[in-house]
Amino acid sequence: MKYKVFYTEESFHEIELNNEKIKIDGKETNIDLVKILDNKFHILENHKSYNLEVLHADYVTKRFSIKVNNNIYDLNLQNELDLLLNKMGMSAISADKMDNVKAPMPGLVLDILVEIGQTVNKGDNLLVLEAMKMENILKASGNGIVKTIKINKKDAVEKNQILIEME
Numbered sequence: 001m002k003y004k005v006f007y008t009e010e011s012f013h014e015i016e017l018n019n020e021k022i023k024i025d026g027k028e029t030n031i032d033l034v035k036i037l038d039n040k041f042h043i044l045e046n047h048k049s050y051n052l053e054v055l056h057a058d059y060v061t062k063r064f065s066i067k068v069n070n071n072i073y074d075l076n077l078q079n080e081l082d083l084l085l086n087k088m089g090m091s092a093i094s095a096d097k098m099d100n101v102k103a104p105m106p107g108l109v110l111d112i113l114v115e116i117g118q119t120v121n122k123g124d125n126l127l128v129l130e131a132m133k134m135e136n137i138l139k140a141s142g143n144g145i146v147k148t149i150k151i152n153k154k155d156a157v158e159k160n161q162i163l164i165e166m167e
Contacts, residue, residue, distance in 0.1 A: 004083060006076040098122070098142035101164040103157045107131030112153060114164070118146045126164060129157070138163075 006012040016023040022031055032044040039057075043050040055072065056065040062077040078086070098120070111128040114120060124140045144166035151163050 002080050004078045006078065007073060098140055098144035098166050100162050100166055101126055101138060101140075103129065103159055103161045103163055104136075104138070105129075105131045106156070106158050107136070109151050109153055109155045109157060109163075110135060112149060112151070114146050114149070116146050116149060120144055120146065120166075127151075 001017050003015045003017075004012050005015055014023075014025055016026075022029055029045060034042045034044075036042055039054040041052040043052055050068055053067040054064065055067055056063075058064070062082070064075045064077065066073050066075060107129040108131075109127060110130050113125045113127055120126065120140045120143065122140055122142050126138045126140055129136045129138055147165040147167040149164055150161075151157060157163065
């Protein structure tokens with residue numbers, strides 16, 4: 001299986017795993033990897049020792065943050081399928097793009113937590129909607145940029161009414 005590990009958009013290494021052999025950028029390498037804890041590893045490569053710790057792992061987006069000998073690296077992993085989808089213009093990341101925000105139920109807008117032009121990420125708080133005497137925080141279902149805000153504070157809204165348009 002081949003992977004590309006991106007450090008930035010332009011900087012990457014190609015990793016190939018095949019029958020317990022590892023090739024990095026086409027060159028076979030001998031790596032001894034020992035798991036110390038769930039997120040900590042010790043690596044020995046060509047008589048050099050490395051301590052590796054996985055700080056953050058998002059397996060859905062294939063984004064990782066690792067610490068190697070006290071240096072932190074943010075990585076994006078892409079396998080052959082991801083690379084093919086990107087080439088065809090069908091990036092899996094675009095599936096994480098957020099659509100317009102609609103009211104899940106009738107209610108009263110108590111607070112708007114975003115501004116036009118603001119970039120939001122999946123899980124970010126967007127607005128507070130009061131419904132059935134409860135305050136509900138509507139969160140971003142994906143990534144996007146706020147295009148327009150169709151409501152104001154203290155507006156009464158109906159179910160499925162568009163509250164925020166995203167781009």
